[in-house]
Amino acid sequence: MNYSTPTFVADELKARNNIRRMAEKAKANGLLFRPHFKTHQSVEAGEWFRSEGVTAITVSSAEMAQRFAGAGWNDITIAFPHNLHESEAVAALAEKITINLLFDNPEQAAAVAAALRSKAGFFIKADTGYHRAGILPGDDASINAILGAAKGSRLRFKGFLTHAGHTYRAGDPEQVLAIHRKSTQALALMKAGCLDAFPEIIASAGDTPSCSIASEFQGVDEIRPGNFVYYDLMQWMLGSCTFHQIAAAVICPVISVYPDRNEALILGGAVHLSKESLQIHGGETVYGLAVPFANGKWEDVQGDDYLTALSQEHGILQTNSPWAKNLKPGDHLALIPVHSCLAADLLVAKNKFAVVR
Amino acid sequence: MNYSTPTFVADELKARNNIRRMAEKAKANGLLFRPHFKTHQSVEAGEWFRSEGVTAITVSSAEMAQRFAGAGWNDITIAFPHNLHESEAVAALAEKITINLLFDNPEQAAAVAAALRSKAGFFIKADTGYHRAGILPGDDASINAILGAAKGSRLRFKGFLTHAGHTYRAGDPEQVLAIHRKSTQALALMKAGCLDAFPEIIASAGDTPSCSIASEFQGVDEIRPGNFVYYDLMQWMLGSCTFHQIAAAVICPVISVYPDRNEALILGGAVHLSKESLQIHGGETVYGLAVPFANGKWEDVQGDDYLTALSQEHGILQTNSPWAKNLKPGDHLALIPVHSCLAADLLVAKNKFAVVR
Numbered sequence: 001m002n003y004s005t006p007t008f009v010a011d012e013l014k015a016r017n018n019i020r021r022m023a024e025k026a027k028a029n030g031l032l033f034r035p036h037f038k039t040h041q042s043v044e045a046g047e048w049f050r051s052e053g054v055t056a057i058t059v060s061s062a063e064m065a066q067r068f069a070g071a072g073w074n075d076i077t078i079a080f081p082h083n084l085h086e087s088e089a090v091a092a093l094a095e096k097i098t099i100n101l102l103f104d105n106p107e108q109a110a111a112v113a114a115a116l117r118s119k120a121g122f123f124i125k126a127d128t129g130y131h132r133a134g135i136l137p138g139d140d141a142s143i144n145a146i147l148g149a150a151k152g153s154r155l156r157f158k159g160f161l162t163h164a165g166h167t168y169r170a171g172d173p174e175q176v177l178a179i180h181r182k183s184t185q186a187l188a189l190m191k192a193g194c195l196d197a198f199p200e201i202i203a204s205a206g207d208t209p210s211c212s213i214a215s216e217f218q219g220v221d222e223i224r225p226g227n228f229v230y231y232d233l234m235q236w237m238l239g240s241c242t243f244h245q246i247a248a249a250v251i252c253p254v255i256s257v258y259p260d261r262n263e264a265l266i267l268g269g270a271v272h273l274s275k276e277s278l279q280i281h282g283g284e285t286v287y288g289l290a291v292p293f294a295n296g297k298w299e300d301v302q303g304d305d306y307l308t309a310l311s312q313e314h315g316i317l318q319t320n321s322p323w324a325k326n327l328k329p330g331d332h333l334a335l336i337p338v339h340s341c342l343a344a345d346l347l348v349a350k351n352k353f354a355v356v357r
Numbered sequence: 358m359n360y361s362t363p364t365f366v367a368d369e370l371k372a373r374n375n376i377r378r379m380a381e382k383a384k385a386n387g388l389l390f391r392p393h394f395k396t397h398q399s400v401e402a403g404e405w406f407r408s409e410g411v412t413a414i415t416v417s418s419a420e421m422a423q424r425f426a427g428a429g430w431n432d433i434t435i436a437f438p439h440n441l442h443e444s445e446a447v448a449a450l451a452e453k454i455t456i457n458l459l460f461d462n463p464e465q466a467a468a469v470a471a472a473l474r475s476k477a478g479f480f481i482k483a484d485t486g487y488h489r490a491g492i493l494p495g496d497d498a499s500i501n502a503i504l505g506a507a508k509g510s511r512l513r514f515k516g517f518l519t520h521a522g523h524t525y526r527a528g529d530p531e532q533v534l535a536i537h538r539k540s541t542q543a544l545a546l547m548k549a550g551c552l553d554a555f556p557e558i559i560a561s562a563g564d565t566p567s568c569s570i571a572s573e574f575q576g577v578d579e580i581r582p583g584n585f586v587y588y589d590l591m592q593w594m595l596g597s598c599t600f601h602q603i604a605a606a607v608i609c610p611v612i613s614v615y616p617d618r619n620e621a622l623i624l625g626g627a628v629h630l631s632k633e634s635l636q637i638h639g640g641e642t643v644y645g646l647a648v649p650f651a652n653g654k655w656e657d658v659q660g661d662d663y664l665t666a667l668s669q670e671h672g673i674l675q676t677n678s679p680w681a682k683n684l685k686p687g688d689h690l691a692l693i694p695v696h697s698c699l700a701a702d703l704l705v706a707k708n709k710f711a712v713v714r
Contacts, residue, residue: 002442003442004440004442004443004446005418005420005440005442005443038669038670060669060670061362061670063362080612080624080670080671081612081613081622082612083361083362083610083612083624084610084612084686084687085359085360085361085362085610085687086361086362089361104613104622105613105614105686107685107686107687108613108686111687131618132622132666132668132671132673133612133613133622133671165668253440253441253442255437255438255439255440255441255490256438256461256462256465256490257462261488265438265489265490267437267440270631270633270699271699271702274627274631274632275631275632275633275634275699276627276632277632309489311489311522312395312417312698312699312702313395313417313418313437314437314489314490316489328464329441329462329464329465330441330442330464330468341669342627342628342632342669345628345669346703349707350706
């Protein structure tokens with residue numbers, strides 16, 4: 001690997017440790033563990049999960065389900081509210097493997113019911129505070145409309161599913177835990193309301209901040225975190241992981257240096273990292289953190305060496321540490337991405353992906 | 358085309374009109390026209406340029422140069438400062454077609470000089486105010502260092518090249534013009550300083566806002582705009598185009614509607630649109646503008662129907678107009694992207710691309 005252009009690099013040992021830690025936490029808490037594969041989108045990384053005993057996974061599209069079904073995964077939840085234009089695609093998948101879908105309106109249930117030729121499971125998407133998608137607690141009319149549309153079909157009600165994505169906006173681990181408690185309580189209540197009629201349903205939760213920080217999962221039966229396999233700058237700053245647990249970086253070449261303005265130009269832009277940003281020091285917008293990359297490994301943080309501007313292929317690095325100030329054209333650096341899922345999406349499918357051990 | 362998942366759609370007639378208008382403006386001003394193909398990244402869209410007489414193009418990477426060379430383009434400028442790790446790649450290209458490179462440090466010139474087996478052109482990247490990359494006006498030492506490193510090699514000095522990308526931060530067309538005048542004056546002075554020794558060099562400029570809004574290009578010999586083929590929300594708001602000149606949209610299915618909060622969920626997230634955003638009404642961050650899509654065409658703006666939140670696959674639409682409030686699961690809408698270049702990069706390579714006529 002010569003890293004001539006930006007390359008998403010996964011540290012296999014760190015990633016396997018992240019998987020093992022989460023699998024053990026799930027086991028210790030009696031939880032089903034159905035990790036989300038949208039983060040890594042890699043068949044190779046998927047095998048690291050298999051060797052930790054994972055047999056059931058989560059994805060975010062029918063296309064991703066097809067891809068991982070092709071790689072031998074036969075129990076997949078598509079945790080994106082069903083797209084009416086993919087009913088036939090999911091019906092075809094359901095003939096081959098165990099598929100669970102996600103509904104938050106009765107049209108979805110009716111469309112899938114009409115398309116299915118074999119059985120499929122479904123979850124009702126619960127909106128436990130994120131307000132992105134889902135049915136609000138207490139909205140029994142909507143729940144009953146979905147159950148009614150599924151009734152008598154090949155669809156089997158599996159339970160309620162939430163994603164408490166508002167933990168990503170938390171300021172510290174205490175706030176993450178407060179959101180986690182409130183969200184899982186709401187989810188458990190929604191499940192309780194249907195237990196008489198459907199005694200086998202489960203409650204499925206699992207954003208990475210909650211799953212990483214919480215030690216208590218009362219009322220939850222299954223967790224589906226995804227980002228934790230790699231973590232990233234956002235998760236580190238949120239307190240979900242240590243710096244040394246971050247298992248992915250984007251290796252980029254330095255193109256030019258501008259000592260007068262304490263900046264360097266790297267080949268590494270929005271098409272490699274995405275324009276996901278976060279605010280540091282209470283205001284400055286950054287797109288990644290640069291650290292040294294040597295002998296196939298990235299090293300410790302040297303200083304405030306942040307990417308402060310991104311265009312299509314250009315990244316502007318603020319050179320703060322002595323290491324960064326000494327960078328020369330042609331050097332490589334490792335960028336800890338703000339959001340590893342989006343960087344992986346941009347690079348893994350283009351085979352700009354490498355595993356270091 | 359059933360638009361089951363987000364699809365980048367180009368309106369061929371509008372795009373051809375945009376190309377023709379820019380080609381005519383270049384001709385009327387005696388300018389070489391070397392459009393940037395990083396915006397569309399499509400061999401098919403490239404042919405629309407060819408039928409307007411375009412024979413020379415700009416790209417932003419060696420890989421993109423290889424792709425368009427394969428599609429019959431034989432005069433290509435790679436307008437990204439040379440990456441030392443791609444010297445062999447550009448040397449191989451230079452054996453087949455006319456290639457111009459971009460340097461802003463002598464290491465680049467030395468590396469290419471050592472790799473070349475046939476001649477290649479180079480421009481010196483001028484920093485005329487954007488402060489992203491390039492040599493500042495008056496920095497004769499850096500200019501001479503690059504010229505010195507190229508001397509005696511197969512490299513031929515072609516002139517100075519700038520990208521006044523700071524026009525994208527302008528508040529109105531008057532500010533764009535002020536930046537354009539200042540930038541092109543600086544560029545022309547840099548060229549003038551080398552004319553005695555290199556009488557055939559040119560001055561190459563050409564961001565889309567300047568090329569769209571300006572009618573006067575004194576001191577400029579070549580323009581290289583790219584975005585203008587499609588334009589987008591950002592360019593419209595900047596005054597570079599009218600709404601009806603926007604020639605690209607991303608067609609997305611509606612997944613669910615939430616009338617209580619005047620929002621809808623669409624399948625259309627960061628992996629389809631990028632997280633490029635802009636501020637409207639003096640503060641609100643938006644990721645795209647939704648308009649109706651019917652009979653293979655998108656229609657006029659109905660109201661403030663903006664995408665206000667994006668995650669990996671989810672887009673949250675604020676439903677403001679009566680049309681948006683009436684959307685139903687399964688409907689399609691057209692999203693005018695904030696930045697068409699980034700949306701095209703995400704979708705065109707995945708064949709999620711369609712042309713409407």
